[in-house]
Amino acid sequence: MRLRLIGAALAAALVATGARADTFPSRPVRLIVPFPPGGATDIVARLLSEKLEGIWHQNVLVDYKPGAGTVIGTDVVAKSAPDGYTLGIVITGYVINPSMREHMPYDTLKDLSGVSMLTISHIVLAATASLPANNLNELIALAKKEPGTLSYATPGTGTAMHLAGELLKKRAGIDIVHVPYKGGAAAYPDLIAGRVQLQFDPLYAMMQIIKAGQAKPIAITSPERAAVTPDIPTFAETLPGFSVLSITGVVVPSATPRPLVHQISADINTALKNPDLKERMAGVGMEPAGDTPEQFDAYIKAEIEKWAPIVKEAGLKVE
Secondary structure (H helix, E strand, C coil): CHHHHHHHHHHHHHHHCCCCHHHCCCCCEEEEECCCCCCHHHHHHHHHHHHHHHHHCCCEEEEECCCHHHHHHHHHHHCCCCCCCEEEEEECHHHHHHHHECCCCCCHHHHEEEEEEEEEECEEEEEECCCCCCCHHHHHHHHHHCCCCCEEEECCCCCHHHHHHHHHHHHHCCCCEEEECCCCHHHHHHHHHCCCCEEEEEHHHHHHHHHCCCEEEEEECCCCCCCCCCCCCEHHHCCCCCCCCEEEEEEEECCCCHHHHHHHHHHHHHHHCCHHHHHHHHCCCCEECCCCHHHHHHHHHHHHHHHHHHHHHHCCCEC
16 A cells, blocks of 8 residues: 555656656647747747757647737747647747736746747847948947937837847937837838938848948947958947847746756757758858756846846836
């Protein structure tokens, strides 16, 4: 009788801790994408699922749950079983949403855990070709001379590009006007024509109009220069410590057993080292990242803390 009780207790413990790392995965894994099909994030998710299928010998099913600035999809992950079979793709908005949205259905730091950062992509501040400023120092001087007259376009309110503009305003002590568009490409004609003087957008997306001389790069928001454009300086070279990254990453419910989280992270990092994946990610302007669960959690916490005062000062709220 006692042996049966011990056996039952052990079985219950195994169930409570979720799937054992040495047998994971024994069935298909779901990868939640908080966007509709299409776009760079979808490409990253499909590349990752393809490489993980080769490692795990199980299907990795990309499941689209768009809406509410990625909150709907992430909520599905937060409320899923903590067994490793539901993974969630997150973007930079993941660390901005807690400050912008008063009624979140989950607690970002308590209900979810980081697995690994997947990619980074560089954000560039470009100017219309006729603007009488060719670098960040000249732009700051111009903005201080003519406060409130320069405008900057972004793909939308609350995006990493918008917050980069708000951080620039705070760090440089300047007044420039935000003009949100429905996507970065929608603003290009106005930037080229000079109807808006500045635009924050992913570097890869803007390279065509920069190379054509229709816009000129001022600086990138990454802490280090991009390998593809080593001639474009960083904001940090003028404003030390300035850093805004456009990232993607993977999260799981926080109750997922740590050995399993570490295994999934290690497998993701193996996938990110695949030369084919690197080449195909470069084709959409993304660089594979990869880190440990602890490093990604630390990044998430630090970014939430960084953006909270910026969002508050700018008065940004989504009900």
